[in-house]
Structure formats: C-alpha cells, structure tokens
Amino acid sequence: MDIDSNNPSLNESEEVEEPQKGMCFSSKQEVYDFYAKYAKHVGFAIAYRTQNVGDDGEVKYFGIECTRTRKRTKKSEVNSLKPSLSTKIDCKARVRASLRKDGRYMLTTVMLEHTHDLTPTDSRHFAMNKRFLTLAKRRLEINDEVGIGVAENLHSIVVEAGGYEALTFDERDARNHIESARKLRLGVGDGESLRDYFQRMQQQNSNFYYVIDFDEDCRIRNLFWADARSRATYEAFGDVVSFDTTYLTNKYDMPFAPFIGVNHHGQLILLGCGLLCNESTETFVWLFRSWLSCMSDAPPKAIITDQCKAMQNAIEIVFPKAQHRWCLWHIMKKIPEKLRGYSQYEHIKLALENAVYDSFTKAEFDKEWQAMISKFNLYDNEWLGALYGERHRWVPVYVKDIFWAGMSIAQRSESMSAFFDGYVNSKTTLKQFVELYDNALRSKVEKEKKADFKSRHKLYDCLTIYGFEKQFRATYTNAKFKEFQGELKRLIYCNPLLVKEEGSISTYHVKEFVVVDEKLKPMEFVVYYNSTECEVQCMCRLFEFRGIMCGHSLCVLIARCINEVPDKYIMPRWRKDLERGYTFVRTTYTNFGVGFNAKFHDKMQKLLNEIVELASNDEGKQKIIELGLAEIKARVRKDESGCGSNVSHSTSNVPPFDTSPKSPIGGCTTKTSMSS
Incomplete structure (x- = not known):
C-alpha cells in the first residue's frame, strides 16, 4: 500500500517508537503507517503478506513482513548458469494484528530480529518510501515540454533540494513519470x-x-x-x-x-x-x-x-x-565485430584503416588492400570480400x-x-x-540565424595578401571561409613544379609533406591548369568533393601570378549574401523580424495553389503556367534595381526562356494524400 504522495517527508530526527505486542490502533492503515515509520528509521522495507477477511468484508486479521522474508526460489533450472538478483533470505521480522470487538486492531505478533544487516541510509531507496510531490511532478513535466532531458531536468531539482538524499524519488521515478505524462499529452489514440x-x-x-x-x-x-x-x-x-x-x-x-x-x-x-x-x-x-x-x-x-x-x-x-x-562510419565501426576473432586483430585493424584513410589514389588503395589480405591470409573473410566488391560506394x-x-x-x-x-x-x-x-x-533555425548574423557582421582576419582570400571572405559564410583558410595554411608545405605544357594545358606536380601513421610522408599531387578557360584541377578532388578549393590548386594559381579566382570556383551553395526563399516560410516553430516578407510569401503561395489546382489534369494549362512563371521569373531577375513598380507590362523585351516542363520545388504541385 502506498503512502500519500502529498505527505511531507518524515523528520529523521524525531523519536520512533518500537513495535510491541499488545499495541492498539484505530485502523489497518494506522498499523501500516506506524510500522512503516519504524522500518524507515531502522533501515528495511515492509509489505502486506497475509490477511483474513470475514463474511461482512471486514479484515479480521493481517500481517506485515520485511520484504526479505521467505526463501529464494529459482524459476527455471534451465538457466541455472545465469545468475539473477534476489532480495529473499528468509527474514523472520514481521508484525501481525487482529481485529478486536471494539473495532481496533491489536498487535498479536511482533518479531524484531532480522537475518540481515540494517542500514538506515538505505531507506530512501525502498519503493515504500518514494513520494512524488505534485510540485515536483509539474516541474518535471514543464521542463520536459521545453526539451530539457531527464538527467538535466532531475539535476536541477537535486541541486535545489541540497542533494539526492533530500529527494523522495530518484531518476527512474522521474523517467517513469515523464513517460506517463507524455502518453497523455496528445490524447488517447x-x-x-x-x-x-x-x-x-x-x-x-x-x-x-x-x-x-x-x-x-x-x-x-x-x-x-x-x-x-x-x-x-x-x-x-x-x-x-x-x-x-x-x-x-x-x-x-x-x-x-x-x-x-x-x-x-x-x-x-x-x-x-x-x-x-x-x-x-x-x-x-x-x-x-x-x-x-x-x-x-x-x-x-x-x-x-x-x-x-x-x-x-x-x-x-x-x-x-x-x-x-x-x-564510412557505419562500416568502420563493424571492424571489432567482424575481425576480433583473428589473433593478429590489432595489426589487421591498423592495416585496414591505413588503406582506407591514407590512400590518395585508387591504385594505391588497391595495392594496400591486397597486401593486407595476403599478409594476414584473409582470403576467406566474406565481409572483407563483399566490401572490396562494393569499394566504389x-x-x-x-x-x-x-x-x-x-x-x-x-x-x-x-x-x-x-x-x-x-x-x-x-x-x-x-x-x-x-x-x-x-x-x-x-533550435536548428535559431542556430542558422545566429550563424547568418555572425557571417554578415563579423569577419575573420586574412592570413595572406592574396586577392582570392578576400574574395572568399566577402562571399562565403564564416564556416566555409574557415575551411578555405585551412587549405591556405597548407601552402607552407606545398611546392609546385611545372613538368609539362601542351597548348593551353599546363601540368604541375605539387609536392607536399603529409602526416601518415604519425610520420611525415612526401606526397606528389598532379594539378592541371587550363589557361584558356582559367580552370584548375587537382587529383585530390577536394573542390569536386567538398566545394572548397584545395591548397594544391591555390599553389599553382600563385605560381602563375593569378590573384583572383573565376566565379565558377565560388559556389552559390556556400554564399552568405544570397537571400534564400525558405527563410520566409511561415511555420509553427519560426518567427520573423520582417513580417512583410513572410506575409507576401504566404499570399503568393496561396495564389499559386489556386492556379495549379485549375491546371492539375490539363497538359495545355500546365504549359501555360510553366511559360508564365518562367516569364515572371525572368522579369523579376531583370529588375535588379528593385523598382518593381516601374516594370513595364510589355513582354516584348523579355529574354528567351526554357519552355521545357519544370516543377518548382517547395511549391504545391503535390496534394496532401492519405493512403490506407
């Protein structure tokens, strides 16, 4: 039976009376409360065990025992080798009470001796002493609703209370309560x-x-x-x-x-x-x-x-x-599971990681992989064989x-x-x-807004005097410019050498020292430069992979006295000076400082919904919409001065546009559907 969760904690310093035979109480609950108070003070837990109920439904006799009573029993001999925890050690401590003619309950049996040690400070961990006050419940629920994790949520309560010892519940109780509250938050089904x-x-x-x-x-x-x-x-x-x-x-x-x-x-x-x-x-x-x-x-x-x-x-x-x-993370984390059984596991793991992370060409990877397979006789390992077969992924x-x-x-x-x-x-x-x-x-939107703000209002110092560093600083977000500066730092270790010229194509070998397996390793990267197109291409493929120019390419540009890069190497994806339409979309989790833009976006979106609905099943009407939207887009782009009110209604000067069918992403060409 549970103690009222709203009762205050018992005062540990007050005197607690020891149970004695012949004591009388006005109710069954009073007997339990008395024995529970004593048990908490001494350091054990109690529970109801036996009772006798008369024909009139009244309890004639009942017993309350230490929870460590009775002998431990195994549920199955099949799992006898798998030990399990148990509290049962046949403790004899208990009290029993009988109903008297005056309606009161008298203790008829009192056994105070336990067959185990008693530690009063353990009492707070017993379920019978757990209390969850309404105020604590509400605080946990409110913090959970705003996204505060259970551990952090409970920690704030612990600090305020003065330590775990002052609490009448623990983290498990808090988690159970929060889980229960969450189930009810949105309804039944x-x-x-x-x-x-x-x-x-x-x-x-x-x-x-x-x-x-x-x-x-x-x-x-x-x-x-x-x-x-x-x-x-x-x-x-x-x-x-x-x-x-x-x-x-x-x-x-x-x-x-x-x-x-x-x-x-x-x-x-x-x-x-x-x-x-x-x-x-x-x-x-x-x-x-x-x-x-x-x-x-x-x-x-x-x-x-x-x-x-x-x-x-x-x-x-x-x-x-x-x-x-x-x-790659998913693959590499499986190494212990797949290879731990080999006696040379640590050496195999190192060889595998070196082949994967430290190879700069496909030929080098294949050579290192085959050497690993041969050295450790891994020809029969199906996992490695399958990985090599799909190495292009x-x-x-x-x-x-x-x-x-x-x-x-x-x-x-x-x-x-x-x-x-x-x-x-x-x-x-x-x-x-x-x-x-x-x-x-x-939270994600707020982080993006903060990053936008910093990129607009704060600039990193330039590391060099080259014009292309100022180019990227002026156009890229701070995070991406920082990546670019990381490549600039590699210029210290790079040395370009012109090895061949064929027409407009110049071939350079850029030597660089890189750290491989905690040792310096000289590497040679091939870089091609096209003077006609002003294009540069490095075998490391960093620009193709990440959209950031590599130090090897920059090294060649410097050697050719090129101070600025063509616009093709400034990716719009990383620019900080573009106004992206999604930032004006209204949602339940965004608020905008510029209300006009959000309202205008919403207004135009509704209008577009209506137009698309009119042409949903008619190819001719769809073509009209595509042409019309392309024309509007071209006219808006042409009006770079922002004087929208002065735009002529004539379409004679509109530049030609692509008439092939296109679907605007983020539009409403797809209707919400329910499938069953």
Missing part, C-alpha cells in the same frame, strides 16, 4: 493524435505535407511528413541527402527515418522524415516515393545511407540516377569525384541521427515525437 496534429499543421500552412499508410486493420504502418520550410529548403540544399534508420527506434519498434541535408554553414537541415513499420524494400520504396512526390518529383543528385540492401534496392528503383554512397578515393556537400566520409557528424539528439530517445512515443519535432526544428 496514436493514429488519431498524429492525424489531428498533421491536419492542424496543414491548416496553419497549406504546404505542410503528410502521408499515413494504414494496414487492413486501420493501424498505422508507415507515415511520412515534411513541413513547408523543409520543402522550400530542399530547393536550395536538396542536391545531397543523407538517410539513416539505425539511430532511433521508438517504443513501437518503428525505425525513425529522417532525410537530412546541410545548409550554407554546413549545419544539418531537415528535409522530411518518416516512421516505418519495417526495413523492407517495399517499405523503403513507399517512403522514397512519398518523399519524392512531396519534393515535386525532383530527386537528389547524391544520397548517403548505411549498407542496408533493402535500402539500396529501393534507391535503384526510385532514384536510379542518384549517386549512392555508404556511410564507400572508399574515400573512390567517391571523391562526386560532390557530397561537405558531408564527412569518415565521421558520424553528418548522420541524420545527430539532428534530433537531445530531443528524442529510444523510448520516445509517436505522440510525443510530433511535439518534440517543433522544438528540435526551432
């Missing part, structure tokens, strides 16, 4: 709660998109959603997408599947997310098609995933032209020719799992997630 939430979001912004997939029993099987800002963001940063389901499994065992990109600061951005019933090819196909439809059928150019075969099959079906890469030197928007090939940092870290965990419920979703996105 998960499906109904989610659907209601999505419908509310769409009412606030018609460009909120969601799809719910129900099974034959009308239970949620899969779901996908993307808010209006995520859809608009895809237009600017949807070229490279990272997708992962290995991080979060909620209490319903549904894999969490967010689509993540990176913005102009290299920060993670959300491009939609789903919850899936399983990880089959069929399920991934459903999710990818839902996401593609949401993004106006514009697939990403490159996508990063783990090694899931079902995922790979689905990508080949839905995104056949996208470059598909495996996350994960080995750094095999994927560096493709633009991956700065997403690291060797670290976990780009993983979409990191996006919701601190907001969700393995026990997050469906109903709770849609609440924390807004909190996570609100």
